[in-house]
Amino acid sequence: MTSPDPDARRWVDEPPKDTGYGRTAYERDRARVLHSAAFRRLAAKTQVHMAGTDDFLRTRLTHSLEVAQIAREMGARLGCDPDVVDVAGLAHDLGHPPFGHNGEEALDTLAARCGGFEGNAQTLRVLTRLEAKVIGPDGASAGLNLTRASLDAVSKYPWARRPGERKFGVYADDRPVFDWLRSGVPDGRRCLEAQVMDWADDVAYSVHDVEDGIHGGYVTLHPLLVDADERAALCADVAATYSGESPADLAEVLVDLLADPVLAPLAHYDGSHRAQAALKATTSVLTGRFVSGAVAATQERFGPGPHRRYAADLVVPREIRARCALLKGIALRYVMRRPGSRDRYERQRRILTDLVDVLADRAPDVLDVVFAPLWRAGPDDAARLRVVIDQVASLTDPAAVAWHARLLDGAEGRPRWAGPAT
Known part of the structure; x- marks a missing residue:
């Protein structure tokens, strides 16, 4: 059912839900992010220190929770809907790959033939395509199918890649949903x-x-x-x-x-x-x-x-x-x-480079069951490379190390169904 409020509309219409909670659309958005697999995986992704090296130190998950808390209180003081800014804080790093910004830079180089890699553009892709929640009438995943306002709030860099600029917020094949959520908004302006x-x-x-x-x-x-x-x-x-x-x-x-x-x-x-x-x-x-x-x-x-x-x-x-x-x-x-x-960063880049190379060479057999059909449906080499990049970006730090050891040691067989979530 289409909401009369444009900000509360979703890319794919959903039937009304009578849960007895009386939740707003934005409260539902927040719950969808909190319960997503991509959010759970942040617990084992690097913030600054490699995840798992010290229980005191922050991971992407604890960082995201802290960002959400700060944003919620600041937004409430300004008059924003607190759940919308909360969603933005919780979701803003969902697209970050293993090994923090070092991993992001490595994947950007490896993804040059399909438009590059950027954590914020990947976040939009996770929210609108890769995360499992809602299937559209065409049979394709609509990701978490968040409201327009929440997706817009997550869009830190609401533009496609520009010459000479590293930061951007959408890949070419995600433009339809991006153009929908940005409808009527001046190009590049952030809410x-x-x-x-x-x-x-x-x-x-x-x-x-x-x-x-x-x-x-x-x-x-x-x-x-x-x-x-x-x-x-x-x-x-x-x-x-x-x-x-x-x-x-x-x-x-x-x-x-x-x-x-x-x-x-x-x-x-x-x-x-x-x-x-x-x-x-x-x-x-x-x-x-x-x-x-x-x-x-x-x-x-x-x-x-x-x-x-x-x-x-x-x-x-x-x-x-x-x-x-x-x-x-x-x-x-x-x-x-x-x-x-420097040596640690080089080892991390080598792990990601080797993973992309071996997965691209042996796909779809070595891809997770979620990504293998997407690879088969890819219309060209660039689209299939993007699926490989999606697979690698979904991995946690320990999973990337484990996949690298298994695949490069010559172990045969398909990764287990829940591979990316480990």
Whole structure:
């Protein structure tokens, strides 16, 4: 039954459900994401540290839960439907492959002949095609068949691949559903809920990855406090990776950030219960500041609201955005680029490269039962390669390692039915 509200419509019409709960369409969207196999697999996918290396450290699943919590509260303060921003936070990383951003870059190279790979475009594909929930009248999967508003809120980069740009949100063969969910929206403009999710993602990424780095012993503020050259190198990294600010402008913000008393517990962390409590207090204060600053600035420009969809744009003050970028830079410089990381990243890329090669060569026999018929139905080599990429991207970190060992050791036979979910 088609909803009279365009935002609550679904790509495939569904009969009304009388569950007795009286749930809204967006509450149903949230439940569909939470109960999806793709969401469960995030528990064994890398955030920054490889999944399973330390029970304290975050995975893609815990990161997504934290993003959803931050986005829900921020969105509610602005007047967004809280379930829509919650869905966006929960779902925003569903398309990420094994091994985090390193895996994403590797698959982008391997998928060059079928349009490349991007985690956000893959998320749309998971939500609208790959996840099992609703079958359309043509017999094809409609994925979770979320509402237009929820899909739009997940669209962090609502455009196809552009020359010279790494980030994009839709592959060529997913354009029909993308064009439907973006109907009537100016090209490239993001709804407020997507902007809220994106900022919540940045906040969680910056604050929590530094927290994990401090706890893991990879991050210490001492070099930044005593060495001007180290501060300059950090600012250069941030300017090249996370910020449009110049290194000189970032240096001024960094001086203020390091002088902030809220960071004091980070300089003397010993892992004790007291130290962990102090570290958690620091992350809570920083998160609150980053969120409150954006909410206040948005309400100052657009009024108290309520605001939703395209009634306003999120405003993040320049200094707050720069502080967030500097924290992301600390994680980049001292965690992701720590000694030994280059060899580890190379091993991960080799695993994914070997998997794509062997699956493409031996498909459809070695593909999971969900992907094998999609490969057979592919009209050309590019379409069949895309199915192979979908298969590899669905794997968790441990599953990718296990599949690599099994397939390259020459083991015969089809992967078990639940292979990608392990």
